[in-house]
Amino acid sequence: MMHGIINIIRRVYPSYKNKQIFLAFLFVSPWVVGFLIFGLYPIIMSVYYSLCRYDVLRIPQFIGFANYRDLFFDDPYFWKAIWNTLFYTAFRVPLSIIGSLLLAVLVNNAVRGIKIFRTIFFMPSIIAGVVLSVIWLWMLNPQYGLINSALLFFGVTGPLWLQSAEWSKPALILMSLWSIGGGRMIVFLAALQGIPQQLYEVVDIDGGSWWNKFWNVTVPMMSPVIFLWIVLEVMFSFQVFTEAYVMTQGGPLNSTLFYNLYLYYKAFDDFEMGYASAMAWILLVITLIVTLAQFKIGRKWVYYEGDQAGK
Amino acid sequence: MDLIKKIAYTLGIAGIILFLIWDLPFGEPVPEGRELIRYWFITGAKEEVPYHARKFNAIQDSIYIESTAVPWTEHEKKILTGIMSGNPPDVIQQVTPVVKWASRMALIPLDEFIHRDNFDTTIFFPALWEEMKWEGSVYALPVNSASYAFLYNKRLFREAGLDPEKPPETWSELLEYNRLITQRDQRGRFTRMGFIPHYGNLQTSILMAWQLGASFLSDDGTRISMKNDETLKAFAWIVDYYNEYPINDVNAFMAGFGYAEQHGFLSERVGMMVLDSSFLDQIERYRPDLEFGVSFIPAFEGYTTVSSSGSWWLAIPRGAKNPEAAWEMIKLAVAKDTQLETVAEMEESLFPGTREAANDPSFLTDEMTEVFVRQMDYARSPSIVPMAHDVFWREFHNAQERVMFGLQTPEQALARAERIVQRALDEAMSYDRFVRGRMSITDHEK
Numbered sequence: 173m174m175h176g177i178i179n180i181i182r183r184v185y186p187s188y189k190n191k192q193i194f195l196a197f198l199f200v201s202p203w204v205v206g207f208l209i210f211g212l213y214p215i216i217m218s219v220y221y222s223l224c225r226y227d228v229l230r231i232p233q234f235i236g237f238a239n240y241r242d243l244f245f246d247d248p249y250f251w252k253a254i255w256n257t258l259f260y261t262a263f264r265v266p267l268s269i270i271g272s273l274l275l276a277v278l279v280n281n282a283v284r285g286i287k288i289f290r291t292i293f294f295m296p297s298i299i300a301g302v303v304l305s306v307i308w309l310w311m312l313n314p315q316y317g318l319i320n321s322a323l324l325f326f327g328v329t330g331p332l333w334l335q336s337a338e339w340s341k342p343a344l345i346l347m348s349l350w351s352i353g354g355g356r357m358i359v360f361l362a363a364l365q366g367i368p369q370q371l372y373e374v375v376d377i378d379g380g381s382w383w384n385k386f387w388n389v390t391v392p393m394m395s396p397v398i399f400l401w402i403v404l405e406v407m408f409s410f411q412v413f414t415e416a417y418v419m420t421q422g423g424p425l426n427s428t429l430f431y432n433l434y435l436y437y438k439a440f441d442d443f444e445m446g447y448a449s450a451m452a453w454i455l456l457v458i459t460l461i462v463t464l465a466q467f468k469i470g471r472k473w474v475y476y477e478g479d480q481a482g483k
Numbered sequence: 484m485d486l487i488k489k490i491a492y493t494l495g496i497a498g499i500i501l502f503l504i505w506d507l508p509f510g511e512p513v514p515e516g517r518e519l520i521r522y523w524f525i526t527g528a529k530e531e532v533p534y535h536a537r538k539f540n541a542i543q544d545s546i547y548i549e550s551t552a553v554p555w556t557e558h559e560k561k562i563l564t565g566i567m568s569g570n571p572p573d574v575i576q577q578v579t580p581v582v583k584w585a586s587r588m589a590l591i592p593l594d595e596f597i598h599r600d601n602f603d604t605t606i607f608f609p610a611l612w613e614e615m616k617w618e619g620s621v622y623a624l625p626v627n628s629a630s631y632a633f634l635y636n637k638r639l640f641r642e643a644g645l646d647p648e649k650p651p652e653t654w655s656e657l658l659e660y661n662r663l664i665t666q667r668d669q670r671g672r673f674t675r676m677g678f679i680p681h682y683g684n685l686q687t688s689i690l691m692a693w694q695l696g697a698s699f700l701s702d703d704g705t706r707i708s709m710k711n712d713e714t715l716k717a718f719a720w721i722v723d724y725y726n727e728y729p730i731n732d733v734n735a736f737m738a739g740f741g742y743a744e745q746h747g748f749l750s751e752r753v754g755m756m757v758l759d760s761s762f763l764d765q766i767e768r769y770r771p772d773l774e775f776g777v778s779f780i781p782a783f784e785g786y787t788t789v790s791s792s793g794s795w796w797l798a799i800p801r802g803a804k805n806p807e808a809a810w811e812m813i814k815l816a817v818a819k820d821t822q823l824e825t826v827a828e829m830e831e832s833l834f835p836g837t838r839e840a841a842n843d844p845s846f847l848t849d850e851m852t853e854v855f856v857r858q859m860d861y862a863r864s865p866s867i868v869p870m871a872h873d874v875f876w877r878e879f880h881n882a883q884e885r886v887m888f889g890l891q892t893p894e895q896a897l898a899r900a901e902r903i904v905q906r907a908l909d910e911a912m913s914y915d916r917f918v919r920g921r922m923s924i925t926d927h928e929k
Binding site: 225227228229230231233246248309312313314315316317332333334335336337423424425426437440441442443 | 559560563566567583584587588589672731734735736737738739741801871873874877881884885888890903906907910913914917918921922
């Protein structure tokens with residue numbers, strides 16, 4: 173049996189190099205086959221379904237681009253969901269990057285007990301999504317919550333947070349910063365510690381300040397990591413779902429109806445799979461455009477070691 | 484040395500394999516000579532095989548039922564994929580509207596079985612029975628039910644100087660009582676409220692609209708009417724309420740509500756509420772000492788009370804391998820004695836699904852249960868727009884929310900909702916017309 177297979181390989185791939193290629197494909201084949209059946213096939217079908225009325229239980233009805241037309245011109249919730257998601261992304265991405273970068277710089281100091289601080293900052297990021305949401309429901313409670321109690325201590329009457337259409341998105345952004353900050357901090361910390369000390373010594377010799385060190389050494393040396401996390405963070409933010417699903421169900425007044433939440437309602441409450449597929453493809457296109465734009469802009473400011481800056 | 488290594492490896496690997504398969508559910512052994520059918524039931528906190536399934540296995544000698552629990556949050560998706568894969572169970576339990584599934588050809592009609600066996604269909608509550616039908620055919624049988632009634636806290640009544648044996652009978656009385664019960668702290672925050680129209684599963688506004696005789700769907704099922712006089716009047720009442728009790732203050736108060744002991748009614752922060760019959764279980768579990776009464780849901784002067792019903796139903800999904808055996812099991816589950824035994828046996832028990840069992844003296848042991856059962860005679864089905872069920876309810880809530888927050892007038896909000904639901908209904912009907920003639924219930928796509 174084994175002999176037969178080897179003979180076939182010999183015939184098809186006479187050279188050693190070809191044999192290597194074949195073996196390589198053989199080794200990745202479990203993944204490739206899995207991807208083709210469970211990944212690519214559904215992806216292709218969802219393109220087709222996005223052009224159909226389809227409720228899974230019955231046969232699809234081809235309706236051309238009607239789903240897309242309805243989404244763009246006839247569905248107020250679609251635009252509401254886009255606006256909510258963009259608002260969330262626009263604040264969460266820069267705030268989380270800046271916040272965790274500063275946190276990383278802070279815990280990069282060799283202060284006594286720094287490891288305890290690192291642990292404390294990191295801890296929130298190990299809490300699972302649903303548990304986190306339930307904890308924050310209480311933290312954000314307008315009457316008895318920790319946050320508003322703290323604000324009241326300073327004489328400020330806190331907002332209604334999740335109960336108000338104006339404050340519900342900021343509340344969720346705040347929560348996400350708390351929960352993801354620690355994890356990002358660890359990544360940035362690792363990158364920080366990889367920066368050669370000599371570079372800082374050079375700044376010292378030249379008489380530069382801490383700001384020069386941060387802006388002219390730390391940031392450029394960290395830029396590939398920062399760039400990576402901006403790209404990823406945008407993608408994660410576009411997909412925000414759990415918090416809204418658990419905590420607000422999209423309310424009040426649809427102020428937390430995020431794109432994926434609306435997609436979920438369409439797919440699994442209304443069984444409008446075709447419509448939901450169209451929504452998924454629109455999200456993909458938006459994400460693709462934003463990511464490509466970031467790579468284009470990234471070339472201007474991301475510094476890769478061993479590379480000439482600006483290339 | 485080599486030998487020792489080999490033995491160690493062999494033992495290690497064998498150990499790991501054994502460990503992995505040790506606890507695998509290989510399934511219960513099917514008694515010899517019995518046909519196996521599969522049953523998916525919904526489970527909540529406790530994974531308890533329903534009594535009717537256990538009884539069926541105990542008394543049957545030709546069919547054996549294998550019960551699988553489907554988590555509460557995933558039941559729709561599981562059944563959806565089960566039917567789609569062409570390998571569904573023989574019996575399913577569901578809680579959402581029957582028509583949502585029946586109208587999509589997901590269920591096998593039961594008419595033939597019913598006629599053949601001369602099955603008595605008058606044993607069910609009329610409201611529940613209507614819900615089981617779609618276009619003249621019956622698709623499911625209700626196995627459990629829940630109805631809504633009015634619960635009030637007697638202790639809070641006494642503290643407010645009200646007679647604890649005299650619950651409000653009209654909405655204006657309810658408003659009066661609410662004023663007396665509601666309390667605020669020095670900073671003006673609510674610490675206790677009599678009644679909150681938008682707290683609870685069943686919205687006050689829909690109850691009011693029903694009482695006044697609102698009809699949301701034309702008789703031929705094609706035209707939506709949400710901006711009708713009755714719903715406008717109900718929404719106007721809501722507007723008046725929130726003019727007196729600002730929505731932001733009420734919401735701040737309600738933010739502290741949760742489940743179990745945190746529930747507004749159980750924690751005695753809300754004095755009066757419309758709740759369903761399964762809530763009695765929760766009171767028993769979390770606040771057995773709560774002093775409360777149950778009465779009919781208030782009505783407008785000159786109108787009668789209205790309630791709503793919910794049902795857990797059994798049906799045979801399209802593609803089921805053994806509908807005959809499935810029907811036997813469903814019949815047993817709704818039989819009067821099974822229903823009554825279920826209530827006695829199960830830890831988490833709902834109301835019986837049949838009027839026959841619910842009115843049996845052995846079930847009607849206390850006054851409260853009786854109110855819930857009698858309220859069922861005034862129940863309306865929550866399946867208002869069968870073909871756009873979820874859209875209708877989402878828009879109804881959205882409209883009410885916009886009115887509560889003062890964003891729109893009732894006319895504007897309901898007109899907008901009407902437009903959106905009509906569009907969804909048109910879409911659904913157009914899809915339905917397409918599917919008819921191209922596909923039938925007996926098709927198995929796979």
